[in-house]
Amino acid sequence: MAHTSASAGALLRHVRTGRARSRAELVALTGASRNTVSARVDQLIAANLLEEGGRGWSTGGRPPTILRFNSRAGCVLAVDLGATSVNVAVTDLAARILATVGHPIDIADGPAVVLGEVDRLAQKVLAEAGLTPDDVCAVGVGVPGPVEFSTGRPSNPPIMPGWHDHPIPSAFGRYGCPVYVDNDVNVMALGEIGVQGSVQDLLVVKVGTGIGCGVIVDGRVYRGAQGSAGDIGHIYVQPADGGTVLCRCGNENCLEAIAGGSALLRDARAAGLPVASTRDVVELAARGDGVALELVRNAGRTIGTVLAALVNFFNPHRIVMTGGVAQAGAPLLAGIREAVYRRSMPLAARALEITVSDAPDLSGRIGAALMAIDEFLDEDSVEELAR
Template identity: 50%
Template structure:
């Protein structure tokens, strides 16, 4: 019997339309036409034509000359992040943060202000449009420079449509056409997601770019998670992935949650729940900020309450660690500002309840980007849409 040895096939050349070719340049590293032709397997004339199209669009710029191996040194080309700008919008229950960024995305102009989401979509989105236009001017850019808008909302969002879906703290926003309203004001694509997902994007891209799998947990008025797996945000079928706060917590079956169920993690361990419990003990606490202030002032009862909230969150996160096996769990939101008490409680339970294989390299830390995570993530979402291969090809054809 003759043994037949099958030789492995050589890797197929990467497809290299102008949009796909551009993806090779997004890392900012200058490359020559010859290098790009070698990577893609395309003819140098084809690569040259596509580089010319990207140069004309301003997305790529000459970046000097490469070292010569004889003859005239070849010209290198690199991504030009200043070609366009995007507007990132992070809307919370009582605040708003906006930023105009380039395509890196580097912040060019930003603005924070108190804002009541309960005022409804007409008032809030009109304010966003007016403030965004002022920020463009402050950044020295005009309306024609704006390529896209990214928006984060403090409630469930159907990502495909960008419409809020029965958001509990956003009266009047259910099924509001946020992309249509803002798109009509700015004349560009508008991407919308829930606030925790955009915080996960911002934290991952800014602080953990080398981590493939990350879980971002926001502990504030509610509790939610943004899931980054294989460097991509996992949204689920309707955009509802990561709704950690409404997972049932063992032993809390008697506690009513605002969602209508009982025993939800959010009803026991959110900043609102901790503040309510401390207030019932006679302490001056009605908000998460009040809880943080008490902990920082050395109040033992507040510190113990936050530590217990961490343990409760850790109980639910332990199951998530077994299911998703992240490399890092990043804790953000107002309650994460109460020192190490919250994270210590989470670590205590997760490391005890999860398998050693899943936790041997697991880091559980507080967020590095702080309050800027949301607006940075909104910009990342807008930039990724604008710079996708399909979007670039469509723009060049137009």
């Protein structure tokens, strides 16, 4: 195995993610000297981030002392902002929810109204968990639109009028801690690995009105050079009927213009189905309506052709489908699997799992918490904490 960094932050991460449970395992994992590892572990224990538990199994000699991450060293606020509702939670440093509350909002009311409500809900969950603003180490916020991650400002978000360039972190000044903001798909992607408890290479594909994808590499969100990695909704696809569909981005034949939720609604109406929303189409399909089923399956096939290319390129362990259209479940998955297994290389497709999210409502909150925790406990800040 290749050796990795032995900084205090890296050592903490190995223990947090369960890769190492003792000084000896940290030495084996990082290739650093026993003295170096011991000194840094002592610093982490002094900083209250690690604690020593009982004795583990030994392969000879004195059994090693078990190291545990102290997830009660602080708490984080997790905010999952949607178009019509917000969920706020306070979690420990292992993203376990201590208290949570949800509330209807209209994102189009703008940042002053919506963030005011979030502030009220945050104070409520903290009080419920018996915590104070001083206990909050970091805040994580997921929003339904593109965000410049380094500043926490939305960037021309299509369904968030009034939010362009608004500094969302400034709404959390009372906590005096770092605030991290990202788009909902990246946040949900982190939440999926939190819910499943794995550190893997994963694609989380949200099929709502549009289509987006969160890319998890080795347990972390991959954002790319400008933060737009995973924007698969505007990849070119060839429509089955050979026609041309104009996308809201101005290009023709984008994936979401042909297979997103809005496209599904448009095609269902054109086929004469009595539907007023994408949800109606999904519900008709769930009740076995033949036309709705075929539309959903076709959307799956189109999404699948793009995912097949991503599978060949990225070789993920798993693809998780989420968002309103993913609620259609079986017919969507059938179309996706058909295209992916037909067009992916056998080695990449052999062990690939394609599933629908088990916990679509929870993943936004867990993911926002994990984003805050991962950033707060990244290698540089842990060096500071352990100093």
